[in-house]
Amino acid sequence: INYDLLTPDHYVYDLIYNPARTMFLQKAEMRNAHFKNGLEMLHIQAEKSWAIWNN
Template sequence: MEHILTLINVQIYLQFIEKKNILYDLVYNPSETLFIKKGKEIGCKTLNGYEMLKFQAEMSWNLWTKSTE
């Protein structure tokens, strides 16, 4: 169940979103939040936070291990 503030905030943001927009939600669990779901319904390109989490983990690993891979 979505938190009530999430429901309210998504409704506020949706009035400004058009099909040409790209939506990026930093949340990665659940992978499809209400924001992402509504964006897809509008026809927007959507991304969740998983790729950013993965990239940050890789960069952190490289920093701490001095790895370049």
């Protein structure tokens, strides 16, 4: 990936949540791109799964 092409207009998402900041996300942060790891997705998926199996 040519990280030099990332700008603040880009959104970078890495499904990995451990480590919280992968090299991929660190590079995005250095280029001032928006970034997120997969922890929020894990929480949302867990809530939906709980609701399906327990309601």
